[in-house]
Amino acid sequence: MARTPEGFLICFNVPIGRTGEYKYLGSEVGDGGNEIISVYRTEEELFDQLTLASFEGKAFTDDHPIDDVTPDNWSIYAKGELSNVRRGKGEYADCIVADIIVRDPVTISEIETGIKREVSSGYTCDYIEKNGKTYQSNIRGNHVSLVKNGRAGSRVSIKDKAIENNKNNIKIAQALLAISNNKPNNTFKNKVKDNIKGGK
Numbered sequence: 763m764a765r766t767p768e769g770f771l772i773c774f775n776v777p778i779g780r781t782g783e784y785k786y787l788g789s790e791v792g793d794g795g796n797e798i799i800s801v802y803r804t805e806e807e808l809f810d811q812l813t814l815a816s817f818e819g820k821a822f823t824d825d826h827p828i829d830d831v832t833p834d835n836w837s838i839y840a841k842g843e844l845s846n847v848r849r850g851k852g853e854y855a856d857c858i859v860a861d862i863i864v865r866d867p868v869t870i871s872e873i874e875t876g877i878k879r880e881v882s883s884g885y886t887c888d889y890i891e892k893n894g895k896t897y898q899s900n901i902r903g904n905h906v907s908l909v910k911n912g913r914a915g916s917r918v919s920i921k922d923k924a925i926e927n928n929k930n931n932i933k934i935a936q937a938l939l940a941i942s943n944n945k946p947n948n949t950f951k952n953k954v955k956d957n958i959k960g961g962k
Contacts, residue, residue: 763873763922770842771864771873777850777857777918778817778906779883781808784913791889791896801889801896808858808901809849817847817883817903822862824869824908826884831905841866844906857918862906869908873920880912880919 764772781803788795807813821831821840831839842864850859864870872878884905887898912918 763920769867769870771870773862773864773873773920775850775854775859776862776881776920777854777859777914778844778847778881779803779808780857780914780918781805782856799896801898803898803901805856807897807899810901813901813903814847814849814858816885816901817844817858817860817906820844820903821905822864822869822908823884823905824866824872824878826882826907826909827905830884839905841869841908854917860906862920872908878908878910880909880914882907882909882912882914882918 763774766772784801784803785798786801788797788799791799791801820843821836822842822844823831823839824841827835827839829835829839842862844860844862847858847860849855850857864873883903884907885901885903887901890897890899908920
């Protein structure tokens with residue numbers, strides 16, 4: 763993490779989603795039931811170029827909003843935005859990572875004090891059945907939220923790792939801010955939340 767001269771917080775290399783198994787209520791994936799089911803997210807779907815691009819420039823919110831983030835409500839919900847969305851490396855090769863620019867002082871305080879560190883993606887997707895298992899397909903991002911407990915677990919969170927070259931990262935942060943001010947904010951319908959139910 764690093765602060766810009768203006769006081770904005772830049773969180774580098776933040777995992778915002780991972781591959782693997784997730785637990786959902788049946789009602790959350792369209793089968794109308796209340797039993798817990800396993801849903802799988804593959805590398806092919808998560809790291810598809812359309813999936814990665816769909817999260818670029820999207821809003822960073824403090825808890826999930828009740829609606830999708832759109833131009834009409836962006837100023838209400840957005841506390842910052844995502845940039846440089848990509849596949850992670852090393853121990854995070856199974857994750858999408860992004861740099862997050864946080865502009866809101868309350869949200870910055872929550873992160874810096876550790877009150878909230880986990881993140882949760884809001885997105886649309888299709889659910890498909892294959893060989894007796896349920897998979898996500900056509901994942902399209904709408905926002906990423908700061909939450910207390912995310913469905914993806916503590917790996918998908920903002921880290922405290924020290925910045926080795928602070929001056930260099932401040933330059934990167936300034937460049938990200940300049941880029942983000944020119945990002946389009948595309949939106950999608952039918953929000954999915956990756957936070958634990960009742961545990962934002």
